[in-house]
Amino acid sequence: MTTKPTPFDELDRKIVATLIANARASFAEIGTTIGLSATAVKRRVDRLRATGVITGFRATVRPASLGWRTEAYIEVYCDGAAPPRRLSEVARKYPEIVAAMTVTGAADALFHIRATDVEHFEEVLERIRSEPFIRKTISYMVLSHLLPDSPEAGVSEPAPDAGESPGGHGDALNLP
Numbered sequence: 804m805t806t807k808p809t810p811f812d813e814l815d816r817k818i819v820a821t822l823i824a825n826a827r828a829s830f831a832e833i834g835t836t837i838g839l840s841a842t843a844v845k846r847r848v849d850r851l852r853a854t855g856v857i858t859g860f861r862a863t864v865r866p867a868s869l870g871w872r873t874e875a876y877i878e879v880y881c882d883g884a885a886p887p888r889r890l891s892e893v894a895r896k897y898p899e900i901v902a903a904m905t906v907t908g909a910a911d912a913l914f915h916i917r918a919t920d921v922e923h924f925e926e927v928l929e930r931i932r933s934e935p936f937i938r939k940t941i942s943y944m945v946l947s948h949l950l951p952d953s954p955e956a957g958v959s960e961p962a963p964d965a966g967e968s969p970g971g972h973g974d975a976l977n978l979p
Contacts, residue, residue, distance in 0.1 A: 811856065814839065818847055819857065826860040865957040871917040873924045874945040877931065878910035882938045885911055893934050899927045910941070 817837040821828055830841040830848065837844075851857040866874070879890065887905050890912045894903035902915035914931070918924035924944075932940055948956035 815847060815851060815856070818844060819851065822848075822857065822860070826862075863954050863957060866917050867957070870919050873918040873920050875916045875918075875924055876943045876945070877914045877916060877928065878941040878943075879912040879914060879931070879937060880909070880939045880941075881911045882936050885936050889936060893931065893937075897927060897930065899923075 814837060818833055821833050821836055830844040833839075834841045834844045839847075848857065866872075881890070890903065890905065894900045894912075894914060899916050899918050900914050901917050904913055905911065906913050916924060916927060918927055921944075928940065928942060931937065950956065
């Protein structure tokens with residue numbers, strides 16, 4: 804007998820929105836906000852995790868507090884049609900690349916870089932340029948974030964006190 808998947812409903816949307824705003828919210832806090840018991844919220848979160856809707860929980864860290872004070876984006880242009888697999892291999896080689904994606908337009912990919920300073924960024928850029936199939940790059944240094952409270956800027960809503968429970972779901976720390 805095949806089980807039909809449970810649809811993603813309005814309560815699920817509210818749970819996800821609450822967890823996006825504060826991944827450390829307890830099931831009881833979420834339940835109070837949306838009108839469910841903590842047990843019902845836990846069942847729904849478990850289902851959302853099992854079905855891949857929720858892929859994890861993380862702490863957002865201000866990169867500058869870790870010494871990553873320089874940020875840039877690099878357009879990557881390849882010789883011929885470089886498959887995404889090869890671009891992914893390059894991106895995984897460098898811990899300074901915190902995001903990488905293929906894009907439409909003239910460039911083949913876009914890399915988001917975090918570095919300690921301009922000299923470090925330049926060294927990373929030279930290593931990327933030395934990859935055999937990369938023809939050229941165009942770099943854009945980030946001067947400021949126009950949405951300073953965005954996760955991309957390394958900021959999130961203030962979390963509850965560190966001593967509070969993360970709601971029964973694990974927090975992972977994703978660092979650049």
